Amino acid sequence: MLDLVRDVAHDCEPHSEKKLSGVAIAAAILRQISKLDLDLSQCVAQCYDGASAMASERVGVAAQILERAQS
Numbered sequence: 728m729l730d731l732v733r734d735v736a737h738d739c740e741p742h743s744e745k746k747l748s749g750v751a752i753a754a755a756i757l758r759q760i761s762k763l764d765l766d767l768s769q770c771v772a773q774c775y776d777g778a779s780a781m782a783s784e785r786v787g788v789a790a791q792i793l794e795r796a797q798s
Contacts, residue, residue, distance in 0.1 A: 734759075748786065749779075752781070753788040770792075770796055773792060
């Protein structure tokens with residue numbers, strides 16, 4: 728089970744503000760995908776709410792994961 732806040736905090740400096748940006752959330756999700764040894768090239772869909780951190784075409788979670796899956 729992913730504790731998103733704890734996982735995002737892992738990337739932050741100690742005692743700094745934790746930011747749940749699309750980039751930070753995507754990094755946490757990608758770490759979990761890697762731990763589970765899943766193949767991103769087999770990913771067929773992503774579904775998120777309309778929040779900009781999730782859906783932004785430039786820095787949202789969906790865009791970050793799509794970029795990694797296509798590389």
